[in-house]
Amino acid sequence: MNVLVIGSGAREHALCRSLSLDPAVTALHCAPGNAGIAEVAELHPVDALDGAAVAGLARKLGADLVVVGPEAPLVAGVADAVREAGIPCFGPSREAARLEGSKAFAKDVMAAAGVPTARSYVCVNEAEVDEALDAFGAPYVVKDDGLAAGKGVVVTDDIEQARAHARACGRVVIEEFLDGPEVSLFAVTDGETVVPLRPAQDFKRALDGDEGPNTGGMGAYSPLPWADPKLVDDVLRTVLQPTVDELRRRGTPFSGLLYAGLAITSRGVRVIEFNARFGDPETQVVLARLRTPLAGVLLAAANGTLADLPPLRWSDDAAVTVVVASHNYPGTPRTGDRIDGLDAVKRQDAPHAYVLHAGTKRDGEAIVSAGGRVLSVTATGTDLNEARERAYAAVSRIRLDGSQHRTDIAEKAARQG
C-alpha cells in the first residue's frame, strides 16, 4: 500500500512511524512533513489547505490512501477533494468536520443525538454574553466558535477577563463549568461502524500543576489506571455511536477519526469538545500501544469496511509523551534554535523511548526549532512509572536553548498504578 500523510506535526510523525512499521505499507509519503518525519517517509512540499494540490500530489504519487492529519485542511474540504479524485481518504468531509470547526454546530448535533455535554448558549453580542455569564456564574467558560488551535477557550473566575475574551472572539459559546478529570477517547469510524481506541489523558496547561495558559497540549499518557473499566463501552454507547449516527442521518456521514474530549464529572461523563482528527499529543501514546498494523485500519475506515475488521490488538504497556516546547510558547514562540542530543536518544534510549518531531526543520547539518511545540518525547514501559522514567531520561539528553517542558506528566496517575 502506498500511503500519503498530510501534515507536519508530532501527530503526523507518530502516524508515519506506525505506518512505516506496517508490513503492508510499501511506500510512505508525507507532505509537507518535518525533519523527523523525513527519516521514515519521503517528504513533498504542498499547501495542505489546497484540496486540488493535495489530490494532485496523491495522484502523481500513486497513493492508495491519503491520511489527513490536522483539522484545518479537513475543515477546508481537503478530504472531499481527494475522494473526488477517486482516492480513498482517511478524514471527514468539510461538512462533517464542522463537528470540530464550529462549537455551535457540535452543540446542535449533541442536542439532536442526546449526547451529554455542558449546557451552553451561543452569544453574538455583549448583552447575550452578560446574560449567559450571569446564568452560569463563575468559573466562566467562554469559547471562540471557530478553530483556534486549542487556544480559543478561556476558563476564568474573573468576569472582566471572560467579557474581554468574548469581545475579542465575536461569536462565542458560553457554557457551564465542568468539574472532574478529562479524558480523550478516539474512535475510528467509517460513518457507520465505530471502533474506539484506548483512552488517554493530555495536559493542556503550560506549567506544572496545571498552571499557566492553555496550550495545544504539553504531554499525555495511556492507559488511565484511575478510570472506570466500563468507560470506553459507556462512551461508545452514549457519545460516539449516537454522534456518528446523527451525522449520517443528516446526510453528512463522518468518516475518519472522531475525538471525544470528555470530563468525568460527579454527574457522569460530559463531552467538552469534539475534534475531527487524531489529537496531539494523545496520538503519540495511543499509537505506541496499538499492535494491529495501522494502515489496514485507516483504509477500512476510508473504504467503509470497518465492520469486517477483526478486533484491534493492544499492548499492555503504558506510554508517556512529554512535549518539549520552544522559548515563550504558547505566546509568540522563538524559532531557529539548534536542537542537540537527538542522536544520543537514538543510541541510549531506543527502542523504548524515541523522539517525534513537531516544529522542526533541517538547517544544513543541524536540526532547528520551527514552531511552538518542537518535540514530543515518547516512551513505553511495563507501567506508567517505567514509561515516565524513560521519557524523562530521553528529555534530559535534549538540548534546545530556552526550551520548556512539564516535569509532572503522568506523575499522579503513575502513583495510582
Ligand code: AMP
Ligand atoms: P476545548 O478547546 O473545548 O477542548 O477547551 C480547552 C480546555 O478548556 C479543555 O480541555 C478544558 O480543560 C477547558 N474547558 C473547556 N470547556 C470546559 C468546561 N465546560 N468546563 C471546564 N473546563 C472546560
Ligand code: GLY
Ligand atoms: N490534545 C488536544 C488536541 O489535539 O486538540
